[in-house]
Amino acid sequence: MNFDDFNISEDIRKAIAEMGFTSPTPIQEIAIPEALNGLDLIGQAQTGSGKTLAFAVPILEKIFIPDKSPQAIVLCPTRELCMQVASEIAKLGSKIKKLKVLSVYGGQPIGKQTRVLKKGVHVVVGTPGRVIDHIQRGNLDLIGIETVVLDEADEMLEMGFREDIETILANTPHQRQTLLFSATIPPEIKDIANKYQKNPKFIKISDNKKNIPKITQYSYKCDIRYKFVDMTKLLDAYDVKLALIFCNTKKSVDFVKKHLKKEDYSVDSIHGDMTQKARDKVMNKFKNGNISILVATDVAARGLDIDDVDVVINYDVPQNPDDYIHRIGRTARAGKKGLAFTLVADDEISRFNNIKRNNRSKIISKDIPSDEEILKIKSEQILSDAKKSIKVDKLNAYKKIIKESSGSKEEYLDVAAALLKRIMEN
Structure with a gap:
């Protein structure tokens, strides 16, 4: 199926193509046609599943540009998510002339928004409190x-926004369409x-194998005294080019940041x-790649949506299975692969076992790698990248240089080994 199969306008089709989809x-495949038919939806899908487009397409199809009053409102748990959704x-509406979309959230002067x-x-995207x-x-x-639209509804409720959400819903017309999206359905x-x-209509995507993010999940049992050192071995x-490290407390965040800076x-x-x-x-x-590691608590990272996070590390085992799902969902975005590491100290084992029982995909138990294993892992990653390069890059000029400077197969092997060593040491 492709976007041409939907009953949507040419303007939106062109914008989708320009966005690279x-x-x-x-x-999107299930929700868009149902929402275009005017149905209310409950969509259960993980962060990174493409739900923003799933509700944005039906919203924009209904907008009447001459009417400059708000025709759609999207509620999000955090200002970061508001900005991203808006x-x-x-x-998506870039081809629709005179379309106005505004994000409203706390921490920004209210006068400008007013x-x-x-x-x-035409479309307001906001946090419940500022709305x-x-x-x-x-x-x-x-x-x-x-x-x-209630986006990441479970997070909004967990953050105490239920009363605000109900007040907002009570201020909207009874005949409105209500679309609710959530990773979990408490x-x-x-x-x-x-x-x-x-x-x-209830749509559940989380168990659909086609949509499970490509996250390889590992757990590492460790001594609390050496947890930080063990984490740096994994890094x-x-x-890791872009890593998100989760801690349960501000104190733990400060400790990890301070010691990573020292290293x-x-x-x-x-x-x-x-x-x-x-x-x-x-x-x-x-987001701009000026730092490669972000250490955060769960609350501070709510609504965080960055496409290129390679790995999520649970420095502290999350308090519950839902927090684990939210954390690891920050990697493997937009069809990419990702890694999730959980460091488990003795006093966290029972909490981690509860998470494992509730986790739909396997968490593989591993030992912290030794120096020899680290060398092997890094080498395999470099060689894997090289094999991908063979398939997609133009290498004839480089092949010619190596051919001219090497004679036998043994010399080719020596050159490859020397190049691998040089890359590993830089």
Whole structure:
């Protein structure tokens, strides 16, 4: 199936093509036609499954540009996710003339958001608290809303936004379409669905093998005294370019960041006690590749959506299975492969066993690699990249140079070994 099979406008089709998407993900394949038919949906899918496009396409198909009042509202748990979702919707609507999309969230001057709202906005993407603020100030009238989306609903409820969500839903027209997306479906989600949706169609993608992110999951039993050293061995072995390290507490975040800096790693951290401005600054450094490692607590990393994270490391075992799912879902985005490592100290074993019982895919138990094993792992990664290069790169000029400088097969082998050693040491 491809996007041409959907009953969508040429403007949206062109934008999808420019965004680099050719065929829909499983959640898009099922959700888009149903949402275009006006049905309410509950979509259970992991972060990174393509759900933003799944609700953005139906939203934009219904927008009537001459009406400058809000026609769709998307609620997200964090400002980071708000910005990402608004950006995605704007890209999707880039061919629709005069379309206005606005993200509203705390930590940004409310006056600027108010001025844009007064001029007219078609789609509002916001955190529940800031949306309520605009409603109470008379800046945001939801009377013309046709579509409400609750994105990452389980995270919003976990962060205590239930009352705000219900207040917002109560301020929208009864005949609206309500689309709810969540990685997990706890009882609170079911309560909201029963109360605010009309015979919703339930779509579950998490068990669909085609959509399971390509995350290889490893666990490492370790002594609490050597956990940090063991983690650096993993960072070294797997030549990590972009890593997200999760800790359970601010104290643990500060410890890991401080000691990684001492080891000359390119690292920074975010946690709940930081100002929003400071968190944004760190996030931008991580997104732009100016740092290669981000250490974070669960709350600080809510809604984090970065495509190129190679590995997620659970420095502390998560408190529950849902937190584990949210954490490891930050890698293997957009069809890429990813790694997830969990370091398990003695006092974390029972908590980790609970996670393993609830985990749908296998977590492979391994030993922390020795120096010899690290050499082997790194070598295999370099050789794997080289084999990919053979298939896709133009190598004739390089082959000629090696052919001219080497004679026998043994010399070729010596050259390959010397090049591998040089790469490993740099």
